[in-house]
Amino acid sequence: MLEDCIEHIMRLPRNASPILAMGAWFNNTLCITLQDDAYISRTVGHLDTPDACREHEKIAWQLLDKLSEKPHAIAHDLHPDFHSSRFAAQLAAALDVPLVAVQHHHAHVAAICAEHQLDEPVLGLALDGIGLGADGTAWGGELLSMHGAEYQRIGHLRPLPLAGGDRAAKEPWRMAAAVLHEIGHNNTVKQRFANQPAAATVATMLQQDFNCPRTSSMGRMFDAAAGLLDLCQIMQFDSQAAIALEQAATRYINTYGWPPALQNGWEITQNGVLNLLPTLVYLVDDRDTAHDVEQSAAIFHATLIAALLEWLQRASQHTGINMIACGGGCFFNRLLSTELRTQCRKAGLTIFTAQAIAPGDSAIALGQAWVAAQLIYKI
Numbered sequence: 001m002l003e004d005c006i007e008h009i010m011r012l013p014r015n016a017s018p019i020l021a022m023g024a025w026f027n028n029t030l031c032i033t034l035q036d037d038a039y040i041s042r043t044v045g046h047l048d049t050p051d052a053c054r055e056h057e058k059i060a061w062q063l064l065d066k067l068s069e070k071p072h073a074i075a076h077d078l079h080p081d082f083h084s085s086r087f088a089a090q091l092a093a094a095l096d097v098p099l100v101a102v103q104h105h106h107a108h109v110a111a112i113c114a115e116h117q118l119d120e121p122v123l124g125l126a127l128d129g130i131g132l133g134a135d136g137t138a139w140g141g142e143l144l145s146m147h148g149a150e151y152q153r154i155g156h157l158r159p160l161p162l163a164g165g166d167r168a169a170k171e172p173w174r175m176a177a178a179v180l181h182e183i184g185h186n187n188t189v190k191q192r193f194a195n196q197p198a199a200a201t202v203a204t205m206l207q208q209d210f211n212c213p214r215t216s217s218m219g220r221m222f223d224a225a226a227g228l229l230d231l232c233q234i235m236q237f238d239s240q241a242a243i244a245l246e247q248a249a250t251r252y253i254n255t256y257g258w259p260p261a262l263q264n265g266w267e268i269t270q271n272g273v274l275n276l277l278p279t280l281v282y283l284v285d286d287r288d289t290a291h292d293v294e295q296s297a298a299i300f301h302a303t304l305i306a307a308l309l310e311w312l313q314r315a316s317q318h319t320g321i322n323m324i325a326c327g328g329g330c331f332f333n334r335l336l337s338t339e340l341r342t343q344c345r346k347a348g349l350t351i352f353t354a355q356a357i358a359p360g361d362s363a364i365a366l367g368q369a370w371v372a373a374q375l376i377y378k379i
Contacts (some may be wrong), residue, residue: 005059007042008357010366013119016373017072020063020091022084023365024077024104024131026238027358028056031365032063032071033373038114039063043362047083057087060268064091073098075372077107077364079132104131105142106151107367108327114370115363116325116352121147123312123321127336128328129169129219129239138162140217140328143272143311151376154315155272157212160224163202168220171234172241173201175220176227179280181206191284196233208353211378218330221276225300226285229293239329246333249297256352259299261306274311279303279305301335311341316349324351327367329360 007029016033023029025048030041041063044055064071069169076088078101085101092099108131109124124144133139134153141157161178162168168175173196177189181203188201196202205212214330219242226232226241231248252259262282267275287293298310316322324344331337337353345352357363 005041005062006039008040010038010040010115010356011117011368012036012114012373014040016370017376018069019073019075019369019372019376020060020066020071020074021150021365021369021372022056022060022077022088023077023368024107024361025082026083027360027362028084029058029362029365030063030140031369032066033369034066038366038369039066040357040366043070046194053087054220056084060091070095073100073372075100075102075368077101077132077368078103078134081329084239088236098376100368100375102214102368102371103134103151104140105133105144105328105362106146106371107364109144109146109151109325109367110369110370111357111363112325112327112352112354114366115354115357118323118325118352119148120323121145121321122325123319124151124321125308125312125324125326126328127218127326127330130215130217133216138213138215140219141221141274142216144273145315145321146325149371154319155274155311156216157218157221158273158275158277159211159216160220161206161209161212161214162220163205163212164198164290165211165213165327172223172227173233174227175224178206178212179224179228180284182277182283183281185284193233201376218328221280221331224280225283225365226296228280229287229296230239231293231297237375239332242330242333245297245300246335247336248294248302252294252298256295256298258339259295259302263305265303266310268307268314272315274307276304276307279307280362297327301339305336305339305343308340309347312344312345322349325348326351326353326360327363331359335374362366362377
């Protein structure tokens with residue numbers, strides 16, 4: 001029965017065309033829109049097993065049965081190799097309906113707009129691990145100017161190289177090695193990570209720019225910080241490095257309060273690139289005690305929040321938009337989400353974050369549905 005697969009029912013800003021949205025890869029959910037309601041399924045988990053893929057397809061058909069007509073479109077992630085994207089294409093062809101690809105971070109921000117019934121221009125701050133960008137590169141730290149089905153990428157984090165591609169997302173020491181390389185300390189990688197058998201190879205890969213695609217991911221920035229502070233070198237579960245970094249910072253802040261942000265801890269270029277490398281440089285020096293590590297983790301968070309605030313303020317002044325919608329898995333970090341919200345409000349910015357839904361990829365289907373519904377409405 002349909003009720004067995006529905007996790008949330010969300011009221012939309014206005015009536016929408018009937019849309020089936022297929023979600024992304026991690027923590028996949030699906031969504032259909034009916035008039036001014038969006039029905040979001042329970043998660044089927046990551047689409048990396050046959051069982052999860054079969055469950056995804058089963059729920060898609062259950063949602064379609066809810067409609068009294070064919071959907072006006074089927075929406076999916078921009079990445080063509082996800083099972084959700086491939087199955088979306090199969091369904092669209094079988095039903096003879098349009099197929100709408102929605103960029104991952106556009107969907108993250110759109111989900112926040114749908115939840116808070118925002119039907120006006122917003123600045124979207126999308127911070128997560130990874131999503132395929134419109135330029136074919138790995139995005140994850142994005143500042144968008146957005147209104148409905150349209151968005152413009154007006155800023156992003158300075159990219160870091162992923163030594164070994166996807167493997168770097170599971171081994172934070174590789175992101176730490178990338179920082180060392182970026183600041184001209186490639187020759188220290190082997191010594192710094194002497195316990196990692198691949199350290200010399202990674203240093204060579206970085207030096208030769210071999211299998212080192214770049215990413216603007218905020219998630220990888222957290223990994224780099226955790227790797228430099230030796231809080232986590234190889235992850236045993238999703239987001240382990242970021243969680244360890246947040247926990248270390250929280251221990252310090254709960255005892256001593258928030259430290260000041262680093263002076264000159266970031267740079268913002270004229271074309272909207274936020275460079276956090278100066279903050280990561282601060283973390284390169286060895287810390288002798290747990291207290292030093294916890295203080296450094298707290299300083300990383302304080303500086304990151306100050307940098308994001310200035311980034312948003314500049315964008316608001318340039319665009320005239322003071323509504324900020326924040327989405328993406330990095331906002332599971334309570335230090336980040338709570339303090340950034342506080343600082344934005346002090347600065348006169350109106351900020352919206354996930355409340356009824358989670359900020360991560362389980363919200364992607366809702367965002368896809370809302371973008372596609374507005375696109376179809378325009379057509």
